[in-house]
Amino acid sequence: MDWKQKLPIKIQQAVQKVDQQIQPQIEEIxxxxxxxxxxxxxxxxxQHVAESHLSGSTGYGHFDEGRQTLDKVYxxxxxxxxxxxxxxxxxGTHTIAVGLFGCLKPGQKLLYITGKPYDTLQEVIGKNAQQPGSLKEYGVQFxxxxxxxxxxxxxxxxxxxxxEFQPDVVAIQRSRGYEVRPSYTVNQIAAMISFVKQRCPQTIIxxxxxxGEFSEEHEPxxxxxxxxxGSLYKNAGGGLATTGGYLVGRKDLIEQAAIRLTAPGIGSQEGATGPYLRGMIEGFFLAPQVTGNAIKGAIFTAALLEQLGFEVTPKWNEERTDLIQTIVLGSGEKMVQFARAIQKYSPIDSFVSPEASEMDGYEDKIIMAAGTFVEGSTIELSADGPLRPPYALYLQGGLTYSHVRIAVARACAEIL
Structure with a gap:
């Protein structure tokens, strides 16, 4: 039996119309x-990735050829x-923090040019004066x-x-985070980089x-x-990496970050990969397909919800540079209702009812639906957001396009 037959007639008709409407976008993805x-x-x-590279290492992780090869692949x-x-x-927050601490020394300056950083990064920077270990406490101006x-x-x-500020590091946040603004395309980021480099050639970008990974065909x-x-819980992990993050860039900056992750004299030369390396390698291979599935799901979601009268951003036919779909619901109650519907149609913990609660690193209560195989994974279908105006829920991920279509259509049937 066709899965759509279990939906109300109104939703069935909307899904059928949306499938035809978005076909050109699906073909482009x-x-x-x-x-x-x-x-x-x-x-x-x-890079000659071999079966022997999948096993990982223990202890200090000396001579971990799989780890070294994966670095070269990235x-x-x-x-x-x-x-x-x-x-x-x-x-992802930890990975970004390590990168920033590697780039910046006491007395230097950090400038974000894409507005206020994501909530958890504000703690890293030092918005909360009581939070120890921040860049601010370290003597970095922001x-x-x-x-x-x-x-x-x-x-x-x-x-x-x-x-006036003469920053040592200029930071760009590609994704919208918890803001109702567009995520920035690679072309837009390229323009930002060019603008800064022309005026401050020595500034680190x-x-x-x-x-953002694999959402477009080029990267910043x-x-x-x-x-x-970036985080391996997101695009680059392909849904198989169960932990981890990555930094890519100039060799000197990578080594400085490695020193912050481990210790001076150790840097990138140690760090056991244990049972994680297989998932990291295989997940990166699958990442283009999984990311594409999630973006197709976001396009479907935007078109269906818009068809049903919801405010969404980006719209179904707008250019996309990441896999986040914002749904503006207008109230905390509706956010919770929609999140619970998404949780109900998740493969894991479908019987759990999410509650808005305080979370470390966030200013407001957060509602989060995430019935995922990897805890907190946002390359898998999830929905979350802070209970604050404009009361927007951020839907992202989906290992398969079919799962997103089924879950979102059924969630719409429930909330309507």
Whole structure:
């Protein structure tokens, strides 16, 4: 029996219409998947990835050929001199923090040009004066450039900020985070990098690439980003990596970050990969396909919800540079209701009812639906957001396109 027959007639008709409507976008994503898959396959063959590399190491992790080879694969795919891919990175926030601490010394200056950073990074920077170990406590000065009225980089005022503040590191956050603004395309990021480099040639450009890998056919490191970070719980892990993160970029900056992750004199030369390496390697190979599935799911979600009268961003036919789909629901109650519906149609913990609660690193209560195989994985279908105006829920991920379609359609049937 067709799965759609269990849906109300209104939802069935909407799904049928949406499937026809979005077909050109789905075909474009399939083309992008093929090109990204070819790039990853070429890196695997060029770097001679072998079965022996899948086993991982123990203890100090000396001479871990699998770890060293995976670094080379990442460096080739992202077109950088070096990479640091490690299970010891506990999250995207941790990976970004290690990168920033590696770049910055006491007394130096950090400028975010894409508005206020993501909630958890504000703790890293030192917004909370009581939080020990922040960049602020370390003696780093921080400033962010507010966005303009169109929610884009405010180039009109950025020039003056660069000249007055003279930042040592300029940071760019590709994804929207918990803001109702567009995520930035690679072309937009390339323009940001060019603008900064023309005025401050020695400034290090750091990119938070979370949710962005393989969403397009090029990456910010191809356009002058000096250091870039991401999480293996997201796109690059392909749904198989159960922990870890990556940094790619200049060789000196990668080694400085490795020293912050381990210790001086150790750097990138130690760090056991244990049972994690197989999932990290295989997950990266699958990442173009899994990321494409998630983006196709986001396009379907946007089209269906818009058809049913919801406010969404981006819209189904707008350009996409990551896999996040924002749904503006207008109230905390509706956010909780939608999140619970998504949880109900998850493969893991479908019987659990999410509750809004305080979470470390966030200002507001967070509602989070995540019936995932890997805890907190956002390359798997999940929905979360802070209970604050405009009461937007952020839907992301989906290991298979079919799962996203079924879960979102059934969730819509429930909340309507």
């Amino acid at each position: 399939n083309r992008r998947i093929d090109n990204n898959q070819a790039k990853v396959l070429e890196a695997f063959t060029d 460096a080739q795919v992202f077109k950088t001199p070096a990479a640091l891919v490690r299970p010891q990175f506990v999250s 400033k962010y450039q507010p966005l303009n009225a169109q929610k884009n980089v405010d180039y009109e005022h950025l020039d003056a900020t660069l000249q 750091f990119v938070d690439n979370c949710y 490191t191809e356009y002058g980003a000096d250091l870039m970070a």
